[in-house]
Amino acid sequence: MSNSVLKRRMSPRTKKRLAFYIGMVSLPLIQYIFFVFVVNFNSIAMAFQEYELGDNGYVTKLTFDNFAWAVDLFFNSGYMIRTSFIAAGCNIFIVLGLAMFFSYYCAKKYWMSGLFRVVLYAPTLFSAVVFSILYKFLANDVYMEYTGATLGLFDQDINTQLVVLLFFNVWIAFGSNVMIFVSTMSSIDVSMVESAQLDGVTPFQEFIYIYVPTTYSTLLTFIIGQLAVVFTNQLCMFTFYQGIGNEGGVMLRPETFGYYFFRKMLLADYCGVEVTYSKLAALGVLFSVVLTSTILPLRKLLIKYGPKTE
């Protein structure tokens, strides 16, 4: 019975399809398993390992020092945590807020909306390097020339530098998010909007009571996305500061966890350096644990208490 079932299931056509399927998915699947599962498993494993260079390459031993280092760094880096959350706050409240208004304008096809959509997409076309080079020159040399200041904006106190950086990041942040908001808003049922208009709603009321609730799931995805990168967002600091941090520096630089993590990663090695791959792996695991334990419940709360379309 079971053989006949098997035979029926594995007809020549199915066999051919299965063979082709295996042939086509094998390589991408191996790549995915390696770069997602093996790498993440290795990240957890490395967090508990310490490397030492022996005669025949390096040897590893079990340790909890990496986590001790990561926890100590995390809870003693109030400034980096604050800066990271300020950056996330800017992205959520300013960038996404403005993006919603801009998208509404474009989706409603108001005056020059086509041109504005292109302009909003422009920063995505240009590398952040290009904009940062131009912006830094304006904020430093041109600012000094026209104001008579002795220091450029990027050489002033740490708070001014942070504001200048945040402004830059907000300035270049409209691109794909506006495009996706526009696409979501364009798919809103026209009859709903028209009946609201017949009831005499103003565009602002229309935006608040129709467009925001119906695009809330997209907005929520972006909010969660911004929170998920709170510890990896560099605020383009590497582009502006080229990996210079605050260790032994004369001038204080603003720093997010993302920037700290990235520049340490470039200098890291298995052993023999101040920050090893193992320590950074432990920090990465700590980030993931903190984010998973906060974002998933937060997402549920936002879904439960967020605006409803009914």
Added chain:
Amino acid sequence: MSTTKKSKISIFKIIIATVLILYALSIAFVIGWGFLTSLKCTMDFSDKRNYFGLPNLTDWPTLTTKEVAKDALLFGNYAYIWKNFTYTVEANSYYSKSGVIEVGAYDTNIISLLFNSFIFAGVGCFLQALCQMTMGYMCAKYKFKMSSIIYTTIVVMMSLPIVGSQPAEIALLKDLGLYNSYLCMIIHKFCFGGIHFLLFYAFFSNMSNGYTEAAEIDGASQLRIYLHIIIPLSMKMVGTIFLLLFINAWNDYQTPLVYYPSFPTFAYGVFRMSTVTGGTVNTQGTPQRFAGCMILALPALVIFVCFKNILMGSLTTGGLKE
């Protein structure tokens, strides 16, 4: 009553339009200023501090300096960068399981940087778009158990905020001897997952089985169906996703810096050009650097101008549409 409403409508729209106009002007100003600066000679820009004026062609003491200024206006800085931009890629040594691997320092030029960009952004993103399409097709049209496992895994992994695994990835790539190589560049890009996979999955799920079934009845093999029916049908979507991936990868300088430091792309070259004066990077001054920036921006800009309707249109209905 209606007058009040109309004035409210106007105010709301006017406020957004004003902000958008200011934003558009700021973007246009910075890009225009960068382009204008790239047409000035260094003496004009840096010595005379002609930051915002048009290129100066008259007020020069000698004929030679006047010629230099004229040359700059005729894209001389672009020609200079094209011919003279050199960059010394630092030596790199690292441990792997097979021992210490040493990569010596070497001089690179713009052609070499553009070649690396072509491999990274062109070949890599083409493979990525193809891989996404293939996996989307396989999972949508081949209803094996593995397909639903793959789909569920992708969705679950997308919802988990797992970050900071790059150090372990670098260590693993070094162990396998893949770190810092063209092979790594290709393998890295030959991936699927994320929003693009889901878009292809949705696209193929909504596609009628009529084409493939008719071809099967006519005796076409699965490979033939894939090559002669599926790829042509999804070519527009593959092309759109390729263009989006290409623009991102072309502008990305951090991924090559982290994973293939001995194979810097042009974006990384421009980053170095902006940060290092003299020494390992050979550029003259700010106008030349801005010319480098404009050269970097050119391919993405050309792609956008040529495929504006496809790119903007593709993003206006349901994220991406076919």
